Amino acid sequence: MILKTKLYGKSYQFDSVKQVLSKASELKSGDTMAGLAAESKLERIAAKVVLSDLTVNDITENPSVAYEKDAVTRLIMDDLDSEAFSKIKNWSIGELREWILDENTTSEMILKTSKGLTSENISAVSKLMGNMDLVYAGAKLKIKATCNTTIGGSNTIACRLQPNHPTDNIDGVIASTLEGLSFGSGDALLGLNPAVDTVDSTIAIWNIFQEIKEKLEIPTQTCVLSHVTTQMEALKTGATADLCFQSIAGTEKACAAFGINIEMLEEAQAAFLEHGTAKGKNVMYFETGQASELSSSAHYESDQVTMECRCYGLARHFNPFLVNTVVGFMGPEYIYDGKQLIRAGLEDVFNGHLHGLPMGCDVCYTNHMPADQNDSEVLAMLLAQAGCHYFMGVPQADDIMLMYQSTGFHDIATLRELTGKRPIPEFQKWLENYGFMQNGKLGPEAGNIDLLLEKL
């Protein structure tokens, strides 16, 4: 294993695989703050050159956190498909990249092989990809998952309808939900972030979502994004939903900062498979976002792309219906501006896809980032090309509870029109019956919530 190279006659030497991965990462303010980023652009390229010659085996044998120290590492290693691994263990990361990009390499071949790749290997290959590589490679991956409906069919862009309200006011939540539905949002799920994380508020919103779904006969999924332990308590009362939500992180220690561990997630999955209302087998919904490990000082001197990949390594154990990277929520100390935001969004969605996950992206920014809606719109258009499974639908992109800007109902309709992609088929039929959608565009009744209100 060689950890040094020369560029223009100057030598660059690295201490470890972990350091090569960190220094090869595209610039992020979080890696800089953590003291992990390359010190110059050329040093970054030197790290990429070294990385391109490391083998899959080199990186597998040097995980970011040791097997003995961390439950997430153990899960990723123990889940590894040894047959797939043995076929590619001697490939260099540079060769792996070219094989993925090759036009003769199919989605099926990639997804079979990636079962033998650790999350660090997947992080590594993304560091050798430009933004267009990430879109090009990601676009060919076809990944489906089934809850009540199936996400990831060819030619679809789905949407999570996110009708958040600063006090969880039921009538306010209903208002945003109906408006969103009438604009074609909500086929991935109706999913609310509660303002207060209590059993009562979880049950109240579960019930209203289930009622809307049943009375209006909407082919979709329901979920409240409270803590997994809150949802488990709510489930015990007899109330129910389709999907179980939890935010996850890439190390055992960072998961602990979220108040979770692997056993807890396994228990929740079993409970939702038994007591939830999902028809299919994919009942988990996870959210991630670069640098949550760093923010809880649980990153083990690893860069934020690699840590994010380990979230996907954890997620794939649970065959989730959805994984969502909330890419611009952490703040400018981790992802500084529009350029870093766009890069991070492309990395996360590709890396999630390469893990075999149905990936969505909350394309978003906070007001203390030097970024704005134009940056969001650029990233959303790129991700629509990259095969991103779903986006958030928020009234005019303004989340009045979480106080950040995401993507709007109008943006979802626009992305579908621009790419010729459609909602999940059953949901599209539902929209067309109301005249909310017609010929792949918004229909004459788009925005007319009267048509839904009269049935509630």
Add this chain to the structure above:
Amino acid sequence: MKDITEKPMQQWISKDNKAEKALKRVKQNTTARIGIGRSGARYKTDAFLRFWADQSAASDAVFTEVTPETIVNLGLFEIKTKCRSKFEMITRPDWGRIIEKDQQQILKEKCVKDPDVQIYFGDGLSSPSISANAEDMLQVLKLGLEHEGLSVGTPFFVRYCRVNTARTIGPLLNAKVVCVLIGERPGMQTDESMSAYIAYKPHPQMLESEYTVVSNISRHGIAPVEAAAHIVELILKISKAKKSGISL
């Protein structure tokens, strides 16, 4: 003269909306931007411009500086954290809590020692929060606390300030209670909200949960005069209990 930001978003309904009546009713329950119509799949011009006006105000609130005149007019003096610019302020939250020796010296020279309550202001993530709220807050807090027999230290302003400056400033001035009044991360509804972080004898190893917090102080949330009266009560309670935060 026309000002598109005068009309509250809750009254904003697109003229050609088929469900105008229903929207008027449901919009009473939410400030979400619904019922705003469409042009193709995009926004109407007025809704588009209003969004950008609100977001730009929020962004400007973070990235503009509090002017030296504002500080002087409030009767305050100024110190800085380790950050040298707004860029460092937003990318290095760890530096935004550090008060270097020369700045500590200024505090030692200009401030009354051993106060019952030390109040200071910080720009945090909203500069307009200072000019919008500081004058009313300071007046009511000072009168209220002194009326209750508590001594109030010399107030000042910290540029590029994070809440955890209190961990250094509290022990430096030997204050029993520290109250940091700092600009909040702005949202689309208002760019001038301030929060109060109050701690009993703050120190470098204290926990985040030891702060008692009052947030959303602005003319759009809890009015500054009202908030200050509430904070006086909280400080009295904290002084008597000799603790703050969740254990209060």
